[in-house]
Amino acid sequence: xxxxxxxxxxxxxxxxxxxxxxxxxxxxxxxxxxxxxxxxxxxxxxxxxxxxxxxxxxxxxxxxxxxxxxxxxxxxxxxxxxxxxxxxxxxxxxxxxxxxxxxxxxxxxx
Amino acid sequence: xxxxxxxxxxxxxxxxxxxxxxxxxxxxxxxxxxxxxxxxxxxxxxxxxxxxxxxxxxxxxxxxxxxxxxxxxxxxxxxxxxxxxxxxxxxxxxxxxxxxxxxxxxxxxxxxxxxxxxxxxxxxxxxxxxxxxxxxxxxxxxxxxxxxxxxxxxxxxxxxxxxxxxxxxxxxxxxxxxxxxxxxxxxxxxxxxxxxxxxxxxxxxxxxxxxxxxxxxxxxxxxxxxxxxxxxxxxxxxxxxxx
Amino acid sequence: xxxxxxxxxxxxxxxxxxxxxxxxxxxxxxxxxxxxxxxxxxxxxxxxxxxxxxxxxxxxxxxxxxxxxxxxxxxxxxxxxxxxxxxxxxxxxxxxxxxxxxxxxxxxxxxxxxxxxx
Numbered sequence: 001x002x003x004x005x006x007x008x009x010x011x012x013x014x015x016x017x018x019x020x021x022x023x024x025x026x027x028x029x030x031x032x033x034x035x036x037x038x039x040x041x042x043x044x045x046x047x048x049x050x051x052x053x054x055x056x057x058x059x060x061x062x063x064x065x066x067x068x069x070x071x072x073x074x075x076x077x078x079x080x081x082x083x084x085x086x087x088x089x090x091x092x093x094x095x096x097x098x099x100x101x102x103x104x105x106x107x108x109x110x
Numbered sequence: 111x112x113x114x115x116x117x118x119x120x121x122x123x124x125x126x127x128x129x130x131x132x133x134x135x136x137x138x139x140x141x142x143x144x145x146x147x148x149x150x151x152x153x154x155x156x157x158x159x160x161x162x163x164x165x166x167x168x169x170x171x172x173x174x175x176x177x178x179x180x181x182x183x184x185x186x187x188x189x190x191x192x193x194x195x196x197x198x199x200x201x202x203x204x205x206x207x208x209x210x211x212x213x214x215x216x217x218x219x220x221x222x223x224x225x226x227x228x229x230x231x232x233x234x235x236x237x238x239x240x241x242x243x244x245x246x247x248x249x250x251x252x253x254x255x256x257x258x259x260x261x262x263x264x265x266x267x268x269x270x271x272x273x274x275x276x277x278x279x280x281x282x283x284x285x286x287x288x289x290x291x292x293x294x295x296x297x298x299x300x301x302x303x304x305x306x307x308x309x310x311x312x313x314x315x316x317x318x319x320x321x322x323x324x325x326x327x328x329x330x331x332x333x334x335x336x337x338x339x340x341x342x343x344x345x346x347x348x349x350x351x352x353x
Numbered sequence: 354x355x356x357x358x359x360x361x362x363x364x365x366x367x368x369x370x371x372x373x374x375x376x377x378x379x380x381x382x383x384x385x386x387x388x389x390x391x392x393x394x395x396x397x398x399x400x401x402x403x404x405x406x407x408x409x410x411x412x413x414x415x416x417x418x419x420x421x422x423x424x425x426x427x428x429x430x431x432x433x434x435x436x437x438x439x440x441x442x443x444x445x446x447x448x449x450x451x452x453x454x455x456x457x458x459x460x461x462x463x464x465x466x467x468x469x470x471x
Contacts, residue, residue, distance in 0.1 A: 002308065002353055003308060003309065003310050003312060003314040003315070004308035004312075004314060004343050004344065004347045004352060004353075005347065005353070006314070007314040007340065007343075007344070008344055008347060008348075011344075011437065011440070011441075014433055014437060015437060017430075018430065018433075018434060018437075021426060021430045022430075024426075025423070025426065025427065025430075025462060028423060028466070029465055029466050029469045030469075032419075032466065032469045032470050033469035033470075036407055036410065037404060037407060038396065038400045038401075038403035038404035038407055039400060039404070041396075041403070042396060042400055042403070059390075062386060063386075066379075066382070066383040066386060069379050069380075069383060070380070070383050073376060073379075073380055075276060076272070076275035076276055077275065082310075092383075095387065096386055096387065096390070099386075099387055099390035099391060099394065100386070100390045102390065102394050102397070103389075103390040103391075103392075103393035103394045103396075104393075105397070106393055106394045106395070106396040106397040107393055107396050124358040126358075128357075128358075130358065132358075177358070177359065177360065179360075179362055180360040180361055180362025180363065181362050181363045182363075200360060202358035202359060202360065203358050203359075205358075205359040205361075206359075209358060269363055271361075271364075271369070317372055317375075317376070317436075318372065318436055318439050318440070319368065319369050319372040320368040320369075320372075320448060321363050321366065321368070321369055324363070324366060324368065325363065331444060333439065334439075334444040337439055337440045337441075337444070340440050341440070341441060
């Protein structure tokens with residue numbers, strides 16, 4: 001995949017995640033303050049379309065951003081060639097999306 | 111009456127090519143002494159076989175850059191007092207380039223990358239046409255002016271760990287040069303230049319470590335120039351002009 | 354005795370360190386994400402399953418690790434905003450101060466988390 005394409009996707013997902021992470025940090029601190037329990041988390045998320053969409057978007061953005069980021073680090077620090085890098089990026093990205101959406105389903109589905 | 115012992119500096123100088131070792135010299139301390147003065151003293155008084163490169167001695171030609179105590183510097187205008195640490199100086203060849211011998215690095219890859227980055231002016235007029243009038247106040251000209259004083263010394267290139275970690279990366283100087291031409295309204299080579307900037311050796315390698323900006327002896331900011339290229343290539347990509 | 358001519362004192366510079374913090378925090382977050390998703394996925398088998406795991410996270414060592422994760426997320430967010438600003442806005446002087454502010458603010462967010470925790 002071309003350098004500019006990777007760059008655009010990585011930076012757009014970064015920008016998208018700025019507000020998402022702010023909300024996430026607030027939720028983390030709020031939930032921790034209440035003593036972090038499954039009932040607490042699931043009360044908030046179960047059956048909520050809004051939280052479902054929020055986390056699905058978050059998972060998609062984080063997976064793309066992380067996969068491209070890992071590709072970049074592996075290119076510089078492991079010295080892998082382009083085909084190996086693309087393979088690594090796609091495998092890691094797909095694993096993240098699958099596990100992430102499964103987690104969203106787990107906490108949102110009633 | 112005892113004479114005051116002359117103040118000396120412990121200097122370690124790289125000897126050899128890629129393989130070699132640092133050799134110790136004791137060099138007398140002088141007022142207003144530059145690192146280039148130190149190297150010259152060693153060659154004249156201690157070891158005439160020491161290889162190094164310089165020409166103008168006044169910060170114009172860009173040929174005397176070396177690694178001084180772990181940071182690349184233009185040695186002719188770097189005062190010893192500014193860079194000495196615990197009375198010691200360690201002087202090596204520029205990093206990220208092949209070592210020819212001792213303090214002389216092979217600049218060939220550095221200049222080859224200027225070509226790869228399309229750092230060549232592509233005129234829109236011939237010499238038979240009248241000169242184009244450029245307003246010094248125009249935004250494009252000011253953007254170009256901010257980046258044109260490069261002397262090709264290679265300090266930024268040697269300071270850049272992104273160059274070290276991705277050898278195909280063109281590096282700060284070549285991309286800074288490309289950015290001046292992108293802003294030059296007389297130039298017609300931009301599509302090719304933006305394609306080069308977006309290629310695998312291009313501007314998207316840059317992670318804004320800013321070592322180039324911190325160490326450029328001319329006070330230029332290649333990080334900002336490369337950021338400009340990132341914006342222009344992103345626009346060109348979105349418009350479908352490059353892929 | 355050094356057998357390479359290339360020493361790297363510039364790696365002590367603040368902005369170089371900021372770039373490395375950004376990179377390393379990103380790699381660690383990427384490594385953590387699959388685990389994070391697997392844990393939340395436990396809820397597929399019901400609330401009790403997830404709660405069982407969350408009980409384990411009550412141990413002080415895990416709480417300490419959670420503080421680390423909050424710090425990683427905060428510093429990667431703030432450092433990332435700095436990079437996005439560098440890349441997409443007119444140049445702004447004082448990048449060293451910006452990097453310091455990002456680090457201090459991340460520690461601040463970590464402190465808020467600690468207060469929430471205790």
